[in-house]
Amino acid sequence: MxxxxxxxxxxxxxxxxxxxxxxxxxxxxxxxxxxxxxxxxxxxxxxxxxxxxxxxxxxxxxxxxxxxxxxxxxxxxxxxxxxxxxxxxxxxxxxxxxxxxxxxxxxxxxxxxxxxxxxxxxxxxxxxxxxxxxxxxxxxxxxxxxxxxxxxxxxxxxxxxxIRIIYRVVLFGTIAAVVIAMIVAYFISRSIILPIRQVKETAQQIAKGDFSKRVRIKNKGELGELAESLNTMADELQQKMENLRRLDRVRTDFVANVSHELKTPLTLIKGYIETLQNKAINDKAKLSKFISIIKEHSDRLGYIIDDLLSLSELELSRDCVNRTELDLQEVIEEISLGFEQALAEKKQSLTVSTHGDSFSIQADRNKIEQVFANLIDNSIKYTKEFGRIEISLREQDQMVCVTVGDNGIGIPKEHRDRVFERFYRVDKARSRELGGTGLGLSIVKHIVLAHNGKISIESELDRGTKVSVTFPRN
Ligand SMILES: Nc1ncnc2c1ncn2[C@@H]1O[C@H](COP(=O)(O)OP(=O)(O)OP(=O)(O)O)[C@@H](O)[C@H]1O
Ligand SMILES: [Mg+2]
Incomplete structure (x- = not known):
């Protein structure tokens, strides 16, 4: 009915x-x-x-x-x-x-x-x-x-x-009034009930899981507000469901990626050990070469696990930052020293410029070092020989903004938003060859967020990349 x-x-x-x-x-x-x-x-x-x-x-x-x-x-x-x-x-x-x-x-x-x-x-x-x-x-x-x-x-x-005529006239008037009133009542009932029914049906469909359904009521007042609330609720549910689905996908991808990343060095290690077991054990030259390769791969395993651990630590709690007063300019200059060898190998230059007087912030020294080590490492890795890497520090109101820029290979537009995802690499083979796991920027982003900071990336293919991080002063 x-x-x-x-x-x-x-x-x-x-x-x-x-x-x-x-x-x-x-x-x-x-x-x-x-x-x-x-x-x-x-x-x-x-x-x-x-x-x-x-x-x-x-x-x-x-x-x-x-x-x-x-x-x-x-x-x-x-x-x-x-x-x-x-x-x-x-x-x-x-x-x-x-x-x-x-x-x-x-x-x-x-x-x-x-x-x-x-x-x-x-x-x-x-x-x-x-x-x-x-x-x-x-x-x-x-x-x-x-x-x-x-x-x-x-x-x-x-x-x-x-008198009877009078009664009859009044009676006819009454009947006409009743008929007209009932017709009006029917249309009023319909105009009240139809939107309610539409809201009810939409709500039922949303309850069944069809989050794309919306109520179309132009009615002002309570009914319009009810419809609007229902639509807003559906929007939010849809958004949340999409997020959940995305998170689920990210999680499955992550498990697959972890397994894959761990399995590759393990397979190689196993292969070398088996070769050694067979005969190479007696060949001194091969033995030491194999052992150093095995060490290299187990180191890689160690790095990946370290990275994963710091990521999950950051994800689990933001309280893992031990804040102390530190001067960002000093930290960056110190980190840069560690890259002198790598820069020399690729004949690249690195400059640090400053705009402002004070770059001190309250932050976790180890983690901030990790951020800039990762960004500088990326710039060196993804920039050709003779490239230029420029770091600039700027004071902005209550913030300090640091930009790490290079004139390297750049990132294609469609990948730009995804480079902060765990294990995401633009060119998997090339990146792995360079020793990358795709966890670097993900860790960087988490550390910046744990310091209530912001991170953004600008990049143009074959022109270069600029990563900017902003930290609040306190
Ligand atoms: N400065 C850059 N120029 C060009 N591409 C970059 C730059 N920085 C990052 N990328 C791209 O973003 C991807 C993700 O970077 P990320 O630092 O997370 O991983 P990685 O450098 O490959 O590995 P890891 O940092 O774990 O050793 C890289 O694989 C690379 O394709
Ligand atoms: Mg990196």
Whole structure:
């Protein structure tokens, strides 16, 4: 049942509409009836006053025959029953009946009221005519003397059809109002429920794992906000899922890479040992050559494991930095000295320039040395002979920025963002040949982040590379 909620809303609206309309209808009908009856009474009264005026003289003089005659004539013209009664209730004239045959009317409500207040009215059964009538009576006075009462009577059966017409008009109005209100209620229910249903369906699909689903509601107010929140939540979930997937991929890649990197030197070591076991053990020259190769590969294994250990140490906790005050210029110049041999071999130059006065920061000396050793090592490795390596230190507000630049082979654009990943190398074979594992920049990045610093790389193929690291002063 897809439209269950719409139906619920619609039914609730309908009940409300029906209650309101019928209560209104009841009061309107009542009020209209009252108004109509008052109008009839007022008309009867003004006519009765006129007739009373006409009959006043005859009453004063006691001319009963004339009274009876005029009563009949006037009643005929007005199409009403007219009764003339004296102050004691005796009938002096009546348009419908012989006065002598009629009972004393002093007990009639409208008559007593008229004698007392000048005007009276009531609705009751007429003994004379045997039907329900509406009566209106006015007193006829001369100076202070009460002469009698003129009474008008209208059969209720003449009033009721008109009231019924009023009822019918009100009823039709009511039905039209109900129909229109229900149509409007249906569309309002739909306009409220449809977006809610859309939100619900989207939420269900997101719950099932389809994070690409979004709600399209242009509605302002709470519903729009709800849809927006749901969309934001879906965005975040999607982002998180992508991150998780990426992390998972990185982790599997990492395990594969570690195994591979460790396996290569191990296989080589095993191969040399086996050769030695077979026969080479007796060949002195080969023996010492093989042993030095085996040592070289086990050293490599050691480096890789050291690198992996410092990476996981950095990843596990940032508290592994032992901060002391150190002068970056001094550290860099000292590190550069260690590369003199390597620079000389490739006939490369290294210069250090400074812009500012003080380059002291709070940092872990060993780790900062690792950062610059790695960056200088990269620049030497990936720059051809006669290349230039330039290190510049700059003071920037509360930061110290160091750039290690070279005019080497550069990094193709598509690799630039990935060189900080563990084991990532642009040219695997070449890098391995140069002794690289692809862990260097990854370690550098982790150390910089552990010092709340920033790292960025700019590079152009065949032009050179610039790695900038920024450390906060404290
Ligand atoms: N200055 C540079 N110029 C050109 N390419 C570079 C430079 N620095 C890094 N790269 C590229 O980025 C890759 C990753 O560098 P990274 O320092 O992490 O690893 P590596 O130098 O290959 O090995 P390791 O530093 O572990 O000995 C390198 O393999 C190289 O392709
Ligand atoms: Mg490196």
């Amino acid at each position: 897809k439209n269950r909620l719409v139906l619920k809303f619609f039914s609730a609206f309908s009940v409300l509409i029906l209650i309101i309309v019928f209560v209104l209808n009841f009061f309107i009908s009542l009020r209209l009836r009252e108004h109509f009856e008052q109008k009839i009474s007022a008309e009867l009264k003004s006519n009765a006053v006129l007739v009373a005026d006409i009959l006043e003289k005859n009453l004063a003089e006691g001319k009963f025959e004339e009274i009876q005659q005029k009563t009949s004539q006037l009643a005929n013209k007005l199409d009403l029953r007219i009764t003339v009664i004296d102050k004691d209730g005796r009938i002096l004239g009546d348009s419908e009946q012989q006065p002598s045959l009629m009972a004393n009317h002093s007990d009639r409500l409208e008559v007593t009221e008229a004698i007392k207040n000048g005007f009276g009215q009531s609705t009751h059964f007429s003994d004379t005519l045997g039907i329900n009538m509406k009566y209106v009576a006015v007193r006829v006075d001369q100076s202070d003397r009460i002469l009698g009462v003129v009474r008008f009577a209208l059969p209720l059966s003449r009033v009721q059809p008109e």
